[in-house]
Amino acid sequence: MNLYFILKGEKTEVLLYPKWINYIIPHYKQVFLEKDVIENNFYIFSGGGIPSIYNHTINAIKNINDNPVFDKLIVCLDGEDIGIEERLQEIKKHIENSKVVLNPKCKIEFVIQNICIETWFLGxxxxxxxxxxxxxxxxxxxxxxxxxxxxxxxxxx
Amino acid sequence: MKLLSIKFTNIEEEWKYEKIELFDLTLLVGVSGVGKTQILKSIHTLKEIAGGQSVNGIKWELEFQTLKGNKYLWLGEFETINSANELNPEFFIELGDLKEPKIISEQIFLNDKIIIDRNSEKFQFNGNEMPKLNSTESAIHILKEEHLIKDIYENFNLIILRDHTFKIVDLFDLNQYRIEKLKNQFKTFEEIKKSDLNTFHKLVLIYDVSKSAFEEIKSRFIEVFPQVENIRVAHNVINEHSNFDLETSLIQIKEKNVQKWIPHHKMSSGMFRTLLHTAEMYLWNEGTVILIDEFENGLGLNCIDVLTEDLIYENNKIQFIATSHHPYIINKIPYDYWKIVTRKGGIIKAFDAKDFDLGKSHHDRFMNLINHPFYKQGIS
Known part of the structure; x- marks a missing residue:
């Protein structure tokens, strides 16, 4: 299984997620270019914030469709002041409007941080x-x- | 001229970079602090050395081609004078104490044949032993009148470090730039183009000397700023406050639905820069090498678009070496022209982005790149 992560933030998330993934699924190895994915790999693309990360998500779907080695696309965003539900609807609508459809072999998951990733650390x-x-x-x-x-x-x- | 490659060591400041091959357009990219600006500055330092300056503790190798098509390799090294107290800024050193560093070695090869061979003991020019010459000046400067060297010396004058921070106020003319005097000195478009006047003065002059060139620049500028309907140059003599006549030249723009003409010092800085950029494309000499630090400074997206296009397409006879952090600019410039700059301690390296196989991706190339640890950990 291979995982494709889209992270909103360029600072906290890129430090957190590789450590976190390593803790939960230690046999997964990070690659730094999509083309290097073989088996039990994960790739992380980050940056741009909202809303540019929405377009990066569409590009990620296109990449996965071109190179169907990924099993999961995990999109991690911040709810910020509009909240989890609204953010979720916003990204889903953006994908729908783009008319780019993720191949059915790959599943898309959304992780919306309540307010932001740093909120979790405050706990x-x-x-x-x-x-x-x-x-x-x-x-x-x-x-x-x-x-x-x-x-x-x-x-x- | 065209710079082909450069290698540079600053012994005094303890940094260096490996040989960097340069293209007609080279875009230096990398995180802040990797040394992009140092690369530009070091190229400019070599221009100053060719102009006779003495620079402490540096060593270089520069390959270049002049407009006549001659290929040169210039190698050199200055001695390193360690400051007695490194916390003292240079301007505290009294003039009498200031020791100019000497050249330890210098060699110039013309199409692989050695024409200058010099060290602290000897000085050979084209196989002939020379008398004792100024040891703090480069051979290029000392022998600039010599037929073999003149071409090199003149070509170094084509290197320009573009400084966005110059004050618009500086562009007001003092008597030395009195327009009538300049018009007598430079009578044709070609003469103006070849002159070493700055772009502002060139533009002011061609308004009177070459209407057609001015019109071309104007229409290109209006393409970027469609709200502008006209541009003109006005001259004004001020003598109210002094015994001197102070002549000023103003470039003015007329915007649609705005009654008054706007002078250049009241334009937005992005607009003014775009005007100068646009003019430069027409008014620069063939063989100019332009060093631009942070290309995006002060430019709105509307200007960036056009100016970036100019960089890529309009000027095969001008060489650009630029730095940028702006993803929009970087993505606009073909990947083949990018150099990724990294630094380990005092060692700066520049890699060709095209040698770095990012694979196919729908993400912007620059976004792919900045997600790679190679870019992110630009300094280690």
Missing amino acids: NRKIVKKVPEGLMLREFIAHYNVNTNDPEELKKI
Whole structure:
């Protein structure tokens, strides 16, 4: 099985996903060009943010159709302020409008982060200091304390 | 001239790059800090050395071809004078203490035949021993009047490092650029083109000297900015505040539905740059080598499109070496012209993107590239 990842972010996600995949399926090896995929490989394409990542997703579908060695296309996006459901509908609609259809051998999966990928990290109590030194962080904690509240419930300032 | 390849070491600053072969259009791409600008600056440094400057602690190998079709290889090295205190900026050193670095070795080959062979002991020119000559100046500068060297010296003047940061104010003419004086000096389009005036002055002059060339530049500019309906040059003499006549030349544009003409110093910087770029395409000498750092600076997408096209198609007699971070520009320029720059410590390397098989992909080539660790970890 081979996996094709589309990640919205260029910084956090590209560090996180390879480690995470390695933890869950250690026998999978990352390749850095689509053409190098053989078996039990994963390829990660990232960058551009929303909405350009939508077009990158269409290009990824075209790539998979041209070279049908991939079994799963996993598209990872941020819900941001419009939320999970709306983001999901937005990307699905974009794919539908493009009239590019993924070959049935490959399955598409969507991972929509509630707000953003960094929100997940805020749930890690080891990362977030109770009394941070930075003034800005103190202000943030005063606005919404992620130590005591669910980071995914965080609201805009 | 055409630069064919360059290898450069800065011993004093402890960095170097391996031999880089240059194309008619070379686009240097790579993450910030890999040394793209250093490559451009080092080429410009060689122009300064050919012009007689002494530069501390550098070593180079440059292959180039002049307009006459002669191929040269120029190798050289300056001694390294270590600063007594490296924290002292150079301008603190009193003039009396300033020691100009000497040339340790210099060689020039013309079509594989050695014409200059020089070190701290000897100086041979075309097989003849020369008397003791200025050891801090390049042979190109010392012998610039010699038939064999003149061609090289003149060709180095064709290298231009384009600086976007120049102030528009600098373009106001002082007396030395009085338009009548210039018109007497340069009477035809060809003379203006061949002159070493900057593009602004060339453009001001051709308004009077060659209407047809000005019209061509104008219509090309209006293609990019359709809101512009006319361009003109106006001269103005100011003598209110001083005893001197200060003559200024203004390039003005007239926009549709705007009553007043807009002078160049009040235009948007992108518009003004596009105007100069467009003019350059017509007014530059054959054989000009243009070094452009961050091509995209100050340009909106509407300008980038046209100016990038010009880079690729309009100028087979002009060589461009440019850097860019802008995916839109990079993707517009064919992959064959890209050089991917990476750096390990003080060693800079530039790889041909075409040797790097990305395979077929529907993603933009540049996006494919920036997803590759080779690009991402440009510095290690």
